[in-house]
Amino acid sequence: MPKRYVPNNDHCTITKKVSQQIFDKTTSTPHSCEGNNESILMKLEFWFWKTALMLAASFMVAGCSKKVWYKGNTHAHTVLCGHADTSPEGVTKWYHDQGYNFLVLSEHNQFIDPQTVKMPANMREDFILIPGEEVTGGLMAHTTALNIDGLVDPRLQQPPGASKTQVIQAHVHGAKQQNGYTILNHPNFHYMHTISDIRPVEGLHLFELYNGHPSVNNFGDDEHISVEELWDELLTDGMLIYGVSSDDAHHFQDLSLERSNPGRGWVMVRANELKADAIADAILRGDFYATSGVILKEADIDGQRISLRVDERETERELSSSFVVGHIVDRGEAGYLIEFIGPGGEVLESSRGLQASFEVTSTHSYVRAKVTMIRKTPQGLENFYAWMQPLFIDGRKHGL
Ligand SMILES: [Zn+2]
Ligand SMILES: [Zn+2]
Numbered sequence: 186m187p188k189r190y191v192p193n194n195d196h197c198t199i200t201k202k203v204s205q206q207i208f209d210k211t212t213s214t215p216h217s218c219e220g221n222n223e224s225i226l227m228k229l230e231f232w233f234w235k236t237a238l239m240l241a242a243s244f245m246v247a248g249c250s251k252k253v254w255y256k257g258n259t260h261a262h263t264v265l266c267g268h269a270d271t272s273p274e275g276v277t278k279w280y281h282d283q284g285y286n287f288l289v290l291s292e293h294n295q296f297i298d299p300q301t302v303k304m305p306a307n308m309r310e311d312f313i314l315i316p317g318e319e320v321t322g323g324l325m326a327h328t329t330a331l332n333i334d335g336l337v338d339p340r341l342q343q344p345p346g347a348s349k350t351q352v353i354q355a356h357v358h359g360a361k362q363q364n365g366y367t368i369l370n371h372p373n374f375h376y377m378h379t380i381s382d383i384r385p386v387e388g389l390h391l392f393e394l395y396n397g398h399p400s401v402n403n404f405g406d407d408e409h410i411s412v413e414e415l416w417d418e419l420l421t422d423g424m425l426i427y428g429v430s431s432d433d434a435h436h437f438q439d440l441s442l443e444r445s446n447p448g449r450g451w452v453m454v455r456a457n458e459l460k461a462d463a464i465a466d467a468i469l470r471g472d473f474y475a476t477s478g479v480i481l482k483e484a485d486i487d488g489q490r491i492s493l494r495v496d497e498r499e500t501e502r503e504l505s506s507s508f509v510v511g512h513i514v515d516r517g518e519a520g521y522l523i524e525f526i527g528p529g530g531e532v533l534e535s536s537r538g539l540q541a542s543f544e545v546t547s548t549h550s551y552v553r554a555k556v557t558m559i560r561k562t563p564q565g566l567e568n569f570y571a572w573m574q575p576l577f578i579d580g581r582k583h584g585l
Pocket of ligand 2: 260
């Protein structure tokens, strides 16, 4: 039984230590000088500062409790689609038992209401289902409608003879009508979506940068760019779009590289609470990172500085599972590589190690950080990744 993800609350621990020190200091006996006016004034001053410091400390502790990372998958199928092998209950149980905090049952053109799904016996309190659907329309446009109120019917959304851009746009409108957000799925599936199809879509701010299905061409080929290169093209052209990693799981019964098994791609979302709205809003804000196995202890943006630190122990734990799948590469040096990437996909700075930071200047419209863990196996070298979301400094923003 895998250990569930334990949120990193180092910051809280430090803040609590500071507040305890303040408490210890202020509760120590003040100078003994009773019996005169000066001593009364000193006492008053002492109690004033003690109260002020304790209030400040309690606010610090209360504030830090909001910073929690949640592990989740936004894309999974069930027997209801006709080409997957496990019931909604079985799929839910798999993610619960593997320690995830949230799951979206994203069935093709079917809305699985979480209220109708029997939850696992002895369910943990830190696990939820988020309502969703994989809206599956013409021209191979697949999108996850995230945190919707009900069915998004693609037949109602697509005008006859629509272009790829219009089809994706219709999905965005459909999800919005159901109060949800749209993630454009696996754009390199049959290499169907290029920058010219995606860039004009209004209100699209999320797409699958990584998808665990074996047929979706995450890394491109000799004739096609990778999805990550596509991302940099969109970002360079001014689009505000964040990269999600998901499983697109169909097969839970037998493990094989040819099957679309679970546990290959997920997101780590930083949210105030584990509720569907809070998680979906955090994702739309870009307050998450995408991963195929690398876990971060810190992923912070402070002003124009991006800082990150790898959680080596959690990463090793994730990579010891039989579900993760590395990207096989020809070259590389075993260990961790951290890169800061700017417009055009240019690597602005790279270093080997577990932590790095980068001060973004106005020279670049955006900068994003990527961690690659290169592992040597008897079969060769394989890569696992964590992708932080870009920091934009050209003022681009959306409503949330
Ligand atoms: Zn799909
Ligand atoms: Zn799918």
